[in-house]
Amino acid sequence: MGAKPTRGAIARYHLVRWVWVAGLAALALFAFPSGVTNLARLLTIGVRADRQVVAPFDFVVTKTDEELRREADAVAASVRPIYDFRAEAYDSAQAWARGFFSSLDSVAKRGREAVLLAAQRAGVPLAGAEADYLVRGSKRNAMERALGELLDRTLAQGAALTLEPDSGLQIIVRRGASETPVERARVFTFNTYIDAVQNAQPDPGSSTAGAVFLKLARRMFRPTLIRNDLETARRRSDLAAGVERAKYAVRQGDLIVETGQIVTGPVQERLAALHAELVRRGATTSATLGGKIGVLLRNLLILSVFWVLMFFYRRETYVKLRQVGTVAVLFACAIVAAATVARTAPAHGELILLPFTAMMLTVLFNGRVSMIAAMILAALIGTQPAFQDTPVLFLCFTGGVTAALSVKTLRRRTHLYLAVLVVGLGYLVGALALGLASDWSLREIGTRALLGTSNGLVSASLTILLLPVAERVAGITTDLTLLELSDPSRPLLRRLSLEAPGTYAHSVAMANLVEAACNRIGANGLLGRVGCYYHDVGKLASPQYFVENQSLGGNPHDRLPAAQSAEIIRLHVTEGLRLAREAGIPEIVTAFIPEHHGTSEIAYFYDRAKKQGEPGVRRDDFRYPGPRPRSIETAVTMLADSVEASLRVLEGLTPGKLEAAIDQIVKGRLTTGELDEAPLTLQQLEQVRAEFVRVLTGMYHNRIDYPESSGGITRAWQPARPAAGS
Secondary structure (H helix, E strand, O other), X not given: OOOOOOHHHHHHHHHHHHHHHHHHHHHHHHHOOOEOOOOHHHHOOOOEOOOOEEOOOOEEEEOOHHHHXXXXXXXXXXXXXXXXXXXXXXHHHHHHHHHHHHHHHHHHHHOHHHHHHHHHHOOOXXXXXXXXXXXXXXXXXHHHHHHHHHHHHOOOOOEOOOOOOOOOXXXXXXXXXXXXXXXXXXXXXXXXXXXXXXXOOOOOOOHHHHHHHHHHHHHHOOOOEEEOHHHHHXXXXXXXXXXXXXXXXXXXXXXEEOOOOEOOHHHHHHHHHXXXXXXXXXXXXXXXXHHHHHHHHHHHHHHHHHHXXXXXXXXXXXXXXXHHHHHHHHHHHHHHHHHHHHHHOOOOHHHOOHHHHHHHHHHHOOHHHHHHHHHHHHHHHHOOHHHOOOOHHHHHHXXXXXXXXXXXXXXXXXXXXXXXXXXXXXXXXXXXXXXXXHOOOHHHHHHHHHHHHHHHHHHHHHHHHHHHHHHHHHOOOOHHHHHHHOOOOOHHHHHHHHHOHHHHHHHHHHHHHHHHHHHHHOOOHHHHHHHHHHOOHHHHHOHHHOHHHOOOOOOHHHHOOHHHHHHHHHHHHHHHHHHHHHXXXXXXXXXXXXXXXXXXXXXHHHHHHHHHOOOOOOHHHHEOOXXXXXXXXXHHHHHHHHHXXXXXXXXXXXXXXXXXXXXXXXXXXXXXXXXXXXXXXXHHHHHHHHHHHHHHHHHOOEOOOOOHHHOOOOEOOOOOOOOOOO
């Protein structure tokens, strides 16, 4: 039992696979242009424009932060300050005046001292002469009336202790729910109130009366206007927030800068606004570090989807670093091709060679992997800034998916023509859909369909040209390679047919049986056929020691000990592996050589060794080296080889005997555990058994009797003598 891998080993295992994602994301970042209009160089005042820039759409030039602040301050300053009228302050002044003079009226008859005392209690210190003046009722009444009139002219109209310095000429006076603009000059403050006192005294000729009147007026002053700073600030803030950020609009088609023109402040202002709008729309990449990191992360997220799907649902590819690298290289080809189109003809997404990547992935892996890859690459390419506001995403999706479907089976040259036709049809339907939605002309629709068909032709040609290289790099054997390996003129097969014709005939018969069974259960029938062609090539080392190659003269095993015979039989596995390696046979085909026997016993010679009493007979010495079948195709080949060998020794073969023999062989392989490592379900095993019965029943059917003179026989096959290892 192997040691459990450390966390560091696990991290390295995944890192070498995911580093491809980071590399592809970075490739997309740097390969694609930053946008449809790269204005980075023109954003500096004083440079000379190297090209003409015309507004591609309507956009707005916005104010700078400083301009916005100044305008907001100016607007806020235009808000007139709010003062609330306090009626209770006016009422308080009136009430004090009434109370004061009422108290004087009640004590005036008692003379100066009583008036002085009453005034002192009211908070008004009086001199003796001033008290004598107020003792007289007529003087007192006149002063009360004058003070009342003063209050009506000042406090009742609105008086503030002070007015805050403001640039405005008016204030807003709020009386309940109503608001009234009032000139600042008409608003009394304490100082202007005192000035009004000088002009309002009832006895201008008396200095004593003026002094008393001033003392009483000062004592009666109450500010009836209170500044509402909170409401004023709120209104100013609301007004400042409502300042329009737009400075002016630039219309589509407006000339922004001419070739050779020096970039001035206003021109730079418009260029900067256009650049910002392009970034906002995703039509260009921000030149800032954050903008670059954002695009890189977006690319990483899109590409990571495929690697996650590969990890969970295509583990057989994920574990093989060569195959992961092949996928990454094909992704890189699509990215580079798309970047080339972005720099030359960004409006023609049908020129992107995404169908090539899709075709290669279909042939190397399968259509499902290819379709998912095509959709993810379409998303990656379509979100690049250079393709913003173009139908590239839709065209890549259409071309990639149809290309993945077009080469699902690629075994003949005619399939190549079909692939081109399917891809061209996909682009035609896509162009028609876009044309009807965007009111394209028939000429433009036809042109795009023709370009898409040309793309399919180029992609299919590149696929055929580069497929052998991709197979070698990825370590994958495609159907085209299997077809090449099935050619009887291949050196190894030619040797087998000439030097071991019986083995060759046995291999061909098995190939028909295995291919039919594999196709029945959804396995790779072509792989099964080719594997059968090569499964016994090791018998070329000593063909005469295998019964199918022996003439009627004799069996060389009759002169050998059973253990030596078993070793010769075992050697055809190791010799087969050697010959396959020398001939460059792919591993997936070479696996048939050891796995079709697994670790099963060489039962004939083991039984003979026991009967002859050979010393030191061990069961393990009479076993094939293995391994056991690890694929559906090699498992079916094991069963077919056992069935074919058994039928050679059965006499009086009938459909019932045939079916019983097949059942016994299948059950025997299950019982001994030879099929434990093969991904073969019991349902598939039953289908294989049924297909064996169907094919072999047709091969060993009854025939009509022929006259003896014609050399006819009553059955299609006569059993041979016992086999000495198949």
